[in-house]
């Protein structure tokens with residue numbers, strides 16, 4: 522559903538007519554859309570003469586470091602003091618690519634007690650009604666697409682430059698898996714067409730994001746697919762599970778498993794895919810689906826999670842083995858929905 526606060530444009534326009542200390546926050550374990558949308562917005566607001574700081578709750582993979590403005594980002598886990606100081610001084614805080622404050626982990630405490638005006642720009646189902654202004658559309662391809670819409674609403678398309686275009690393009694491209702999903706609306710392509718007019722090097726961006734595996738990560742993918750894939754044909758479902766030991770064996774770094782959960786959906790007949798990863802305190806689970814099977818509902822009902830219909834996540838305090846067993850036992854309850862497509 523699309524949600525824009527009453528008078529959004531007028532009020533935000535007024536806010537930005539003077540210089541503010543602005544903080545942009547995005548979700549933990551930032552992906553290309555999180556960084557692309559944050560930096561797209563960052564570069565735009567800098568051009569508007571604002572004092573802007575992007576803060577991430579934790580680190581993110583090296584293949585995102587090329588984005589214009591990346592060097593200015595503060596990572597809370599590394600620079601707590603600066604991050605807290607910036608949040609304390611902020612007059613406006615943007616929530617980009619998330620809306621529930623639980624998604625920003627330890628930053629939540631500081632952001633929630635800040636008296637700054639909160640503005641959401643997000644494409645996840647909206648659960649936060651405490652923000653002052655909201656631009657949200659869970660049908661949008663990405664938060665980056667909504668950053669473009671934000672700029673358009675403010676009538677500032679003229680301020681978009683090659684740096685902003687690169688960031689927004691990267692976010693849209695990554696969150697649609699190179700335009701293979703979440704991208705059935707013509708509007709997404711209209712925006713992309715506009716961005717390409719800035720002579721951004723599309724092939725280089727794709728290469729930056731996708732042809733950037735370390736050899737460990739590449740072998741890790743091979744291992745996941747060859748050794749760890751389990752298929753449940755009667756439920757059109759496939760899963761991969763990973764123990765801490767296995768992660769260590771491949772020198773796992775944050776982001777190394779990005780996108781792996783999508784691979785099983787390439788198997789004929791598979792419409793639901795999940796990856797179970799053993800973490801220090803719990804098991805992290807990612808879900809993906811094709812068609813109408815609502816993974817966010819499944820995640821919410823069974824694994825304390827949520828997200829989009831076709832892409833969501835959850836967690837379990839059970840052991841890895843028990844979490845998988847729970848998952849497998851649940852499948853018969855969803856047989857009708859899994860058979861629909």
Ligand SMILES: [Mn+2]
Nearest residue numbers: 554618664696
């Ligand atoms: Mn996103």
